[in-house]
Amino acid sequence: MKIGYRTIKTAIGTPIAVSIAQLLGLTNFVSAGILTILCIQPSRKRSFVTAWDRFLACVIASIYSIFFFELLGNNPFALGVMLIVFIPTTVYLNITAGITTSSVIILNLYSASSNHSSFLFDQFLLIIIGIGTALLLNLYMPSLDNAFENQQKKLEDNFQEVLYQISVYIRNNDQEWDGKEIIESEEILSKATNLVERDLENHLLRNKHTYRDYFHMRSRQLEHLKAMLPLASELESSDSLSEKIADFFEKLSKNVYPENTAIIFLNELKDLKKSFNQEELPTTRKEFETRANLFQLLHEVEDYIKIKQKYKKTDVNLVKRHEKSKQ
Structure with a gap:
């Protein structure tokens, strides 16, 4: 207790x-x-x-x-x-x-x-x-930093899982994922928002709060994740582009963290969109619907990434230096 x-x-x-x-x-x-x-x-x-x-x-x-x-x-x-x-x-x-x-x-x-x-x-x-x-x-109020970090970690783990499951669905067109991470994420965001407001009330001279901006950003991204799910679930077949897009989602799922590396994935998205123009046109209704859903998925994930880009300045150089130090 x-x-x-x-x-x-x-x-x-x-x-x-x-x-x-x-x-x-x-x-x-x-x-x-x-x-x-x-x-x-x-x-x-x-x-x-x-x-x-x-x-x-x-x-x-x-x-x-x-x-x-x-x-x-x-x-x-x-x-x-x-x-x-x-x-x-x-x-x-x-x-x-x-x-x-x-x-x-x-x-x-x-x-x-x-x-x-x-x-x-x-x-x-x-x-x-x-x-x-x-x-x-x-007058004494305990720090909420650990609580914020825990909520942030749980939320990012859920986002990783959702993006990964989308990649699995694009490849296999069928899976048994129950989507509980979406519900959990909504609950985490609600709890985190309340914590932010309480923390602001503990600092009488503070108007801005880093975590308020962060959780607001994740809340907007969650809406796009929810919009991607029906698009992925409606894929009844795969084509030559499916594997590339699945790889992109899988890679994106491994890069959900506070730092901003959005520019890297936006550049990769540009290349994926160019692939659409280079592919032959679909010949059947099913192929056309698959291609349309994949293209819409790219639009949704692009909006998802751009939200992160607006949230803070790029951290690409910082992340690259961190990765080199690990090698």
């Missing part, structure tokens, strides 16, 4: 908040721990925004509680009337995130026999301690 960092923060922050409140001799000191639990957030930005919302909501809740409980008494009717006014106020001020935390203060004031200034001051300190402890803990 994996313990998340929010659980660890909660386990650390709650006893700290309770201890501080208890040390200061505050009434309802356990409420500081409850407030801390409610205020632990998954990102720095959300933490700062909700901290202010919760603090403001608690202050308004205290004012409303004093007014309604003094006017109508500490009874369920007064509590209900107060909430009828308080909740729409938080909606109007767009601070609904503070409803849960402020309910702690409301119930403390409700259970008090009288709302003396010393008790109100205690509640104010509880708000500061509870929300403040959570805010300080939320």
